[in-house]
Amino acid sequence: MSSVAPDILVLGTPPAARGDNHGAQAPAAAILPGAHSYSSISEKISGIVLTAHAARWWMIAFAACSALTLVFFGAIGYLFYTGVGIWGLNIPVVWAFDITNYVWWIAIAMSGTFISAALHLTRQPWGASISRFAEAMTVFALVIAGMFPIIHLGRPWFFYWLAPYPNVMGLWPQWRSPLVWDFFAILAYLLLSLMFWYLGLIPDFATLRDRARGRGRQIIYGLLALGWRGEARHWQRRQSAHLLLAALAVPLVVSVHSVVGLDFATGNTPGWHSTIFPPFFVAGAMFSGFAMAMTIVVLLRRAFDLGEFITERHLDNLAKLILAMGLVLAYSYVMELFMAWYSADRYEIYTALNRMRGPYAPVYWSLIFCVVVVPQLLWSRRVRHAPWVLFGISILINVGMWLERFMLIVTSTHRDFLPSAWGMFYPTVWDWAILAGSIGFFGWMLLLFVRFVPLISMWEMRELLSHQQGAS
Amino acid sequence: MKPDASAHGLLAEFSSPAALLHAARAAHGAGYRQLEAYAPMPVEGLVEALGSADERLPRLALVGAIVGGVGIFALQWWSVTVDYPLNVGGRTPAWPGLIPATFEMTVLGAALAIFFGVLLRSRLPRLYHPVFNDAGFAAASSDRFFLCIEAADPHYDALQTRDFLEGLQPLRVSQVDA
Numbered sequence: 001m002s003s004v005a006p007d008i009l010v011l012g013t014p015p016a017a018r019g020d021n022h023g024a025q026a027p028a029a030a031i032l033p034g035a036h037s038y039s040s041i042s043e044k045i046s047g048i049v050l051t052a053h054a055a056r057w058w059m060i061a062f063a064a065c066s067a068l069t070l071v072f073f074g075a076i077g078y079l080f081y082t083g084v085g086i087w088g089l090n091i092p093v094v095w096a097f098d099i100t101n102y103v104w105w106i107a108i109a110m111s112g113t114f115i116s117a118a119l120h121l122t123r124q125p126w127g128a129s130i131s132r133f134a135e136a137m138t139v140f141a142l143v144i145a146g147m148f149p150i151i152h153l154g155r156p157w158f159f160y161w162l163a164p165y166p167n168v169m170g171l172w173p174q175w176r177s178p179l180v181w182d183f184f185a186i187l188a189y190l191l192l193s194l195m196f197w198y199l200g201l202i203p204d205f206a207t208l209r210d211r212a213r214g215r216g217r218q219i220i221y222g223l224l225a226l227g228w229r230g231e232a233r234h235w236q237r238r239q240s241a242h243l244l245l246a247a248l249a250v251p252l253v254v255s256v257h258s259v260v261g262l263d264f265a266t267g268n269t270p271g272w273h274s275t276i277f278p279p280f281f282v283a284g285a286m287f288s289g290f291a292m293a294m295t296i297v298v299l300l301r302r303a304f305d306l307g308e309f310i311t312e313r314h315l316d317n318l319a320k321l322i323l324a325m326g327l328v329l330a331y332s333y334v335m336e337l338f339m340a341w342y343s344a345d346r347y348e349i350y351t352a353l354n355r356m357r358g359p360y361a362p363v364y365w366s367l368i369f370c371v372v373v374v375p376q377l378l379w380s381r382r383v384r385h386a387p388w389v390l391f392g393i394s395i396l397i398n399v400g401m402w403l404e405r406f407m408l409i410v411t412s413t414h415r416d417f418l419p420s421a422w423g424m425f426y427p428t429v430w431d432w433a434i435l436a437g438s439i440g441f442f443g444w445m446l447l448l449f450v451r452f453v454p455l456i457s458m459w460e461m462r463e464l465l466s467h468q469q470g471a472s
Numbered sequence: 473m474k475p476d477a478s479a480h481g482l483l484a485e486f487s488s489p490a491a492l493l494h495a496a497r498a499a500h501g502a503g504y505r506q507l508e509a510y511a512p513m514p515v516e517g518l519v520e521a522l523g524s525a526d527e528r529l530p531r532l533a534l535v536g537a538i539v540g541g542v543g544i545f546a547l548q549w550w551s552v553t554v555d556y557p558l559n560v561g562g563r564t565p566a567w568p569g570l571i572p573a574t575f576e577m578t579v580l581g582a583a584l585a586i587f588f589g590v591l592l593r594s595r596l597p598r599l600y601h602p603v604f605n606d607a608g609f610a611a612a613s614s615d616r617f618f619l620c621i622e623a624a625d626p627h628y629d630a631l632q633t634r635d636f637l638e639g640l641q642p643l644r645v646s647q648v649d650a
Contacts, residue, residue: 024477038512038615164547172551174558176569184544184573190581195587203613207512210610226597229604230612232496232522234594235514241590245583248533252579321633462513462615466489 035308041461045210045454046204048304050068055430060164068440075433076151084154086430093413093425095152099263100405101435102148104288105141105442106186106260107281109400111289112138113193114253117246120243125467126317128460129309133300133449134293135197140445141292142190144438146267149182151434178263182426185256192252199238202228203459220313257285264408271355271412274339280332284401287325287371291397294318296446298391300455309456312385319384322397328373333372355411359424363407480602480650481506481622482633483609484642489515492617495640496521499621502636510603510618532589533582540581545574568647605649620648 027071054062078087089096112134119127150159162183164173183272190330205225212218228234261281264272297318301310340352355364374396377383384390449455486492489511496509500521507522509515519525552558572642591597603609603620612618619642621633630647637645 042512042614164551170556172556175548175552175565175573181572181576184576188576188583191580192583195583199587199590203512207613210613222599226591227599227601228596228613229601229609230510230512231594232509232511232515232518234590234596235511236519236525237529237590237594239514240526241586244529244533244586248579248583248586252576255572255575255579262572371628459513466513466515469488 036461036465038462038465041465042207042211042458045309045456045458045461046208048450049208049452049454050217051210055303058447058451061443065440065444065447069444070437070439071433072437075430075437076147077472079151079430079434080156084152086428088426088428088431090425091423092423092425093410095409095413096406096425097427097431097435098148098152099409101438102145102152102261103281103405103409104398104402105145105438106147107257107285107405108292109138109141109145109189109193109287109289110257110282110285111293112136112141112251113196113249114239114286114289115293115386116251117196117249120242120246121250123321124317125464126314128464129306129456130198130293130297130314130318131460132197132457133296133446133455135193135200136446136449136453136455137289137292137296138193139190139197142186142193142262143445146186147438148192149179149186178259178266181259182263187261189252189256192245192249196242196249196399199241199245200457200460201453202226202238203230204454204457206230207458208454219315226429245414253285254282257282260285264412269412269416270345271340271351272410274336276335276339278330280329280336283325283328283332284404287322287329288398288401290318290322290325290403291394293389294322297308297399298387298394300450301387304450304455306456309461315387315390316384318388319378322394323375323378326371326378326397330372333368351412351415354415355407358411359417360407360411360414363403364411367400367403367407370396371404374400476650478558479623479630480605480648481620481625481628482630482637482645483603483606483618483648484618484637484645485608485611486617486619486642487579487615489513489518489617491641492602492619493518495619495637495642498640499619499636503627504621504625504633506622506628507624508603508620510609510620512611512613512615512617515617526593528593529586529589532585536585537578537582540584541574541578543581544577548573589632602648602650606646608644608646616643 084098087097089098115134116127116131119131150156153159161171162173162180202225206228209218209221209225212221227470258281261277261279265274265277267273294315297310297315313471337352340348343349355361374393377389377393383393398427408453412426414424484495486495492509492511493515496507496518499507500523505523509518509522511518548570549565549567552570558565603612603618608616609618619637619640621628621637625633627633634645
């Protein structure tokens with residue numbers, strides 16, 4: 001660890017020579033590593049949470065997200081009352097926005113825990129300041145993702161039949177069904193992500209407990225901190241657990257999204273029945289998750305003036321990860337087309353061509369633009385150091401990734417083997433309401449998180465500082 | 473000041489992890505064993521300075537993984553071969569289809585064992601602890617480092633131990649009430 005230490009807070013040194021000119025950041029000299037002490041770290045980060053009144057922008061954003069959250073649950077309530085007929089799907093397209101949203105959200109959920117686990121395992125100290133909200137992003141996106149397989153069921157009130165338990169019907173789940181695999185994958189990933197997140201939060205809750213002024217906050221943060229007092233052996237166990245959970249999280253992430261890929265690959269529908277799907281889905285998940293992390297990091301960095309903890313080097317590194325994953329994904333698209341041709345299967349070939357030339361061709365070409373063309377801008381160093389350009393790119397990538405899942409799901413089913421059974425899918429207002437509502441609900445949870453939970457790990461920042469001071 | 477019988481121990485406050493590490497080594501070297509160090513972040517080598525590290529978590533994780541993996545595989549195998557044999561199109565159950573759930577539950581079993589292992593072995597949650605009686609201890613979660621020599625230690629002596637701690641150049645030394 002100490003071999004990388006000197007570099008750690010040098011992250012704080014902005015590339016002044018290139019003249020970074022993004023808004024309200026302090027001039028280069030003020031962001032030097034020496035600017036922070038243990039107490040100023042606690043003060044700055046816990047100050048965001050412990051202020052009595054939320055900022056004006058927060059209130060406005062929270063009102064908007066609350067409205068969308070109501071739309072989300074209102075639409076789900078109407079869905080449960082009426083049935084999936086309120087959506088535009090029908091035979092032959094029986095999966096549309098529901099499963100598109102599911103795959104999109106679970107992909108966003110993939111990268112948060114992965115970012116913090118993989119960066120921890122590979123001893124990349126820059127990960128410390130983005131890991132907390134990346135993990136939060138995972139938990140929130142996973143909560144939403146987990147709702148879609150339930151609401152897409154014809155009889156959602158029986159969703160618990162997925163769980164194996166002794167019952168009077170004498171039945172067990174169909175263990176070979178990808179839906180059952182999904183159940184276990186989401187369950188494991190959600191619980192592991194929550195535990196990983198919470199183990200990191202306990203020491204920070206203790207800091208909030210000790211710094212809070214109001215009695216109510218002292219009690220709530222005190223309960224959440226579980227009586228943490230920073231004992232040396234507790235720290236040592238916590239660190240050991242962090243390493244072990246990180247080592248478990250990385251293969252788990254890969255397995256969870258592979259299972260999502262198998263949801264499709266186990267069907268014999270043209271365009272789905274392909275062994276490339278599990279790794280292809282994992283790459284897509286990393287890609288869209290990194291992009292969502294970028295979206296959030298740019299917003300939070302600006303909103304809370306966190307340029308000293310989340311530096312341009314963080315953005316630069318994240319942008320490079322996006323670019324690398326984007327290339328893997330572009331390769332997967334090429335391989336998909338190659339395999340369609342190489343299979344010599346007329347249905348596979350037709351599906352590939354239909355995606356490019358059929359009625360959904362605009363979706364295909366939009367996604368190619370958003371997912372393959374736009375990320376190539378990240379080769380430029382200037383782009384990687386311009387937060388708002390990165391923000392725009394990350395939004396486009398996530399739009400593109402949503403379109404990709406829509407394309408994969410809808411074009412494969414709308415024209416499969418029998419031309420007499422072909423059909424089209426058109427979304428209804430309820431499809432759009434649930435998509436927009438889910439985004440609002442995600443923002444709602446994220447806003448509550450930044451208001452009540454430290455969005456950067458304070459103890460990890462102190463640890464970085466101590467390595468920095470120890471090395472100098 | 474209250475008599476010694478009601479004391480939890482003596483608490484010395486330091487301003488840096490290096491000073492705490494030095495003090496912990498000195499106290500352990502002086503024969504004190506009922507020692508505890510408190511810091512606002514993990515300090516490398518501190519646990520070793522106090523005694524020995526807890527190496528149990530990896531083994532707990534292994535136990536959790538075995539329980540989770542073997543448990544779910546056994547449940548699947550038993551349910552499809554003994555309790556309700558499924559024969560779909562002449563295909564009797566094969567083990568590869570049982571692997572995804574087995575893998576996920578192996579990881580989950582290990583993760584649960586780790587999470588609860590940390591808490592139980594650290595005896596958390598424990599909302600009350602005598603060190604919280606010290607008025608300045610709140611800084612242990614922000615920017616101060618503490619070493620506590622507990623009254624239960626056989627070498628503990630209210631005056632001599634205080635002198636010993638003062639010799640380590642702390643910011644202050646104070647008695648913690650039990």
